[in-house]
Amino acid sequence: MTMKPTNTRRLLLGSLALALVAALAFVALRTGPLAPVKVQVTAVKTGRVTPEIFGIGQVEARRSWLVGPTVAGRVRSVQVDVGDTVRPGQALAEMDPVDLDQRLAALDASLARAQSARQAAEAQVGDAMARRALAAANFKRNQDLARQNFISGAALEARSQEVASANAGLQAAQANLGGSAQDITRLRAERAALAQQRGNLRLVAPAAALVASRDAEGGSTVVAGQAVLRLVDPASLWVKLRVDQGRSAGLAPGLAARIALRSRPGEVLPGQVVRVEPLADSVTEERLAMVALDALPAGVSVGEMAEVTLALPATPEGLLLPNAALQQHQGATGVWRLQDGGLRFVPVVAGVQGLDGTVQVTGPKDGGLREGDTVVLYSQKALQPDARISVVEQLAPPAGAAK
Structure with missing residues (x-):
């Protein structure tokens, strides 16, 4: 008994449909949205971090x-x-210096004039002292003559007035001498200040x-x-x-x-x-x-x-992980650990971190990380506890990424 051509065509189309459905299922499970998430893993190590x-x-x-x-x-x-x-x-x-040199020359001239004035004042003091000495000698002689009634009292008073005038003249000359000395001191100070400005x-x-x-x-x-x-x-x-x-x-x-x-x-x-x-x-x-x-x-x-x-x-010894392994899940910081063929999120506390990206972590004593545990380093997309994963050596860069 031979099969009709219509039945043969139906069987062929059914086989093709089943093959197509199987191919679509294979693609969906391997490369489509239902495909496992590719991850790159690393091992938890023990050591020190040198921050x-x-x-x-x-x-x-x-x-x-x-x-x-x-x-x-x-x-x-x-x-x-x-x-x-x-x-x-x-x-x-x-x-x-602009006019500083001229002002110094003017002060030098003023200082020379003040020194000449001082010499004149000293001469005046000497002359006043001589006048006072002469007036005192004349007054003494007239006192002797007055006691002997050789001169009148009015003549003696005139000699006394000469002595007083001589004393006043001496005081004036001494004051002029002191004033000239102060002028010299002032001019020297002004010249020193101006010379300091010139030196600056x-x-x-x-x-x-x-x-x-x-x-x-x-x-x-x-x-x-x-x-x-x-x-x-x-x-x-x-x-x-x-x-x-x-x-x-x-x-x-x-x-x-x-x-x-x-x-x-x-x-x-x-x-x-x-x-x-x-x-x-x-x-x-x-x-x-x-x-x-x-x-x-x-x-x-x-x-x-x-x-x-x-x-x-360096810090004390502890568990070390790359900083890239730390992820956020439901508001907590932790790592995804491979356990019994699946994923488990383990909360950790990040400690000291080195410039190479290595970070020291601590976690809960029960169910926490241990040395040698395998954790996810990189993943194609965000992970969930029920996610299917596929471990690869290295994740390929996204399409269009700069090489």
Whole structure:
């Protein structure tokens, strides 16, 4: 008995339909929305975390000087240039004295005149003393004559008046002498003050230093306190470090530092925190610290940027996980642990974290994490306790992601 063509066609179509349904089911279960979530896993380890503080800073000079005039004026000349090394007391620049030299000459003339006036006053004192001595001698002789009735009383009174006049003349001469001495003292003080002003117009180096900047040229007008030159001590360079306040726990003097200058990206220079500033920057929310280099390399520029890493003391041994393994589920922080072929969310408390992303965690004693447990590191999408998973070596980047 032969099968009719109609039945054969029906069986063929049914087989094709079953194959298509099986293929669709396979695709849905393997690559569609019902496919298992691909995850990358890692093992819980035991160890110590060496926390570190990272920050950006710039090279500054601990000792620097802004050299400028104490009064407003015009710069006459600048005798050094940027990069020059200067010694203490070396002339750096000079201000225009304007009329200070003429005023000094006028005071010198006034001082000479006052000294001449003093000499005249001394001569007057000598003359007054001689007049008083003569008047006293005449008065004494007339007293003897009056006792012998050789002269009248009126003549004796006239001699007495001469003595009084001589005493008054002597007092006036002595007063003039004292006044001339005070004039000389005043003029000398005025001249010394003017000479000090004249000397301040000559700008000199306060210490051995390096000329860092030249802020004014000859002919420029500057105000009092404005810098003409900036000097730095090249042996006192350090890094002014800025650290995020939220990551600055443990920042203290004495911490060892690794410094990478922008001009030396492949070289790590050792250093140490020497000071933590008591005032933080409230605008940028950063704390400030000063880091000194153990050995200052040649060619370091003031203002150069630097990357600084500070090492804190290591923590006691504990469970370690990559920070990427920590997930949020129902408002709690924890990890997804592979258990009996499924997933279980284990709450944990994150502790100290290192710059490499390793974080120390603690959890409940019963049912918590143990060394060697396998937890999810990365997943294609958010996980649920009943989610089907497929463990892969490494998750492929999303389509269209930059390579």
